[in-house]
Amino acid sequence: MEKRAKSELTSTQILETLNLYLTGLLDLVWPTSEEKLPINTIIGFLIVFLRGKFPLQSYVLSTALLAKLSMYPNLRKSWKKEIFELLLESSFFHFPSECLKDWMTVFDHLFSDKATFGEFLGE
Numbered sequence: 001m002e003k004r005a006k007s008e009l010t011s012t013q014i015l016e017t018l019n020l021y022l023t024g025l026l027d028l029v030w031p032t033s034e035e036k037l038p039i040n041t042i043i044g045f046l047i048v049f050l051r052g053k054f055p056l057q058s059y060v061l062s063t064a065l066l067a068k069l070s071m072y073p074n075l076r077k078s079w080k081k082e083i084f085e086l087l088l089e090s091s092f093f094h095f096p097s098e099c100l101k102d103w104m105t106v107f108d109h110l111f112s113d114k115a116t117f118g119e120f121l122g123e
Contacts, residue, residue, distance in 0.1 A: 015049070015061035018042065023068045026075075043069070043079045050086060060099055067102035070109040083110060084120060 022042070049062040066083075069075055083106065086092055095103065111117045 011049070012055065012057050012061065015058060015065065019061055019065050019068070022065065023071075026072065039069075039075055039078050043082060046079075047082045047086065051089075056096060060096065063095070063099040063102040063106075067105040070106045073109075076109070080110065080116070087120070 043066075046062045046066055049058045050066075066079065069079065111120070
């Protein structure tokens with residue numbers, strides 16, 4: 001039991017750190033870097049927290065970070081498919097109310113063009 005609590009504390013600390021520094025780091029690195037950033041790994045990490053049975057704090061932090069990342073149009077391809085899959089799960093709509101603002105930001109950026117909305121309706 002102690003090991004699980006320590007793991008949850010560590011994951012919460014990681015999410016808090018990513019929330020604080022990742023978008024600033026992307027602003028510094030993205031325009032000058034020709035290499036692909038490890039953003040898919042970070043998105044995969046967030047999706048695990050959004051789907052799993054983790055503490056509420058981890059879900060809230062993951063949603064906030066996803067909302068920040070959704071503001072970068074060039075990263076959209078990295079998270080669009082996973083969010084579509086998440087939206088199609090019946091358990092998705094049981095998220096905490098404090099995450100509504102962040103999900104609205106994600107949806108706003110996700111469905112900013114008609115093609116994406118049509119693609120979602122096709123699924």
